[in-house]
């Protein structure tokens with residue numbers, strides 16, 4: 001089926017309106033009319049080819065919410081009109097040890113990402129949520145239990161929410177733990193809300209003095225402006241977990257220094273240029289670790305959506321028509337997002 005979309009034909013071209021083809025739903029497929037799609041910094045990295053391997057045309061978008069508009073004959077979990085979400089994954093091998101454990105994001109035979117992954121569908125790679133509709137295998141579709149009027153603000157949970165929730169659970173954020181969240185953008189602002197809701201003592205690290213007040217409102221117990229050496233020094237050696245969401249290369253020693261013995265700095269930001277090599281001293285002398293984490297599996301993504309529905313957590317969003325996407329990317333590069341752009345997909349018809 002021909003579907004309106006917004007994408008780029010090359011790394012140096014602005015995004016533009018285009019028609020794409022979606023497959024006719026197969027027996028296990030769910031077709032979704034997309035209401036809203038969040039704008040992740042990964043969209044920008046990919047569309048501008050900051051990471052290797054972008055396939056064009058590139059239609060980004062992996063924070064998708066909308067309504068089911070068709071289901072295949074074998075689909076039992078969803079029916080027409082259901083409100084659903086799709087995150088960063090649309091398929092995986094389903095039989096490797098990671099898939100068997102519900103950790104599809106670590107599929108050992110390469111998962112299929114919502115955009116920019118090889119697929120038999122036209123044009124040979126997946127196309128994401130900056131589009132009117134998408135067809136996805138039912139296993140990769142999530143149920144949304146938030147009230148309908150919050151739907152646009154739920155979209156960012158599908159990537160920003162799960163990417164922060166999963167490591168916070170894995171490294172056991174909770175009461176009695178001190179958790180730092182570095183970079184108060186799309187991921188970071190969700191990290192602050194979720195760490196706070198898990199009961200951890202939550203500290204927001206920002207380079208932007210202007211976000212100090214906001215970070216407290218988001219649920220941070222303390223805010224540190226990371227450009228202030230004295231403020232940073234006062235936090236030395238006190239953290240169990242620091243989650244680093246920064247989208248640019250920076251000095252990691254500034255954060256390993258803040259870990260307690262056995263603390264962990266978890267990297268989720270994927271900057272275009274590598275971080276400077278961290279010094280081993282902060283690691284060896286306090287048995288600290290630098291780790292990484294990628295989004296979350298389907299079961300954990302559903303758990304996160306249900307946790308957020310129960311705790312009344314959504315993203316703080318700024319809604320945009322799709323035609324403003326390049327302006328949104330430019331603001332994202334200036335750390336000027338409060339705190340996630342969400343596309344109103346009705347604007348695709350405008």
Ligand code: NAP
Pocket residue numbers: 039040041042043045159160163182183184185186187188205206207208211245246247248249250267268269270271293294295332333335336337339
């Ligand atoms: P974002 O909304 O642009 O937020 C990034 C934040 O990092 C900015 O708002 C800013 O916060 C801080 N920052 C930016 N440049 C900085 C610099 N030069 N030095 C220090 N801090 C800086 O981006 P996002 O959508 O949250 O994504 C963040 C990163 O995570 C991206 O690299 C993205 O590709 C990656 N990501 C990874 C996964 C995964 O599974 N691991 C999933 C999704 C996204 P302050 O103003 O507070 O300093």
Ligand code: ZN
Pocket residue numbers: 040041042043062088159160
């Ligand atoms: Zn993302």
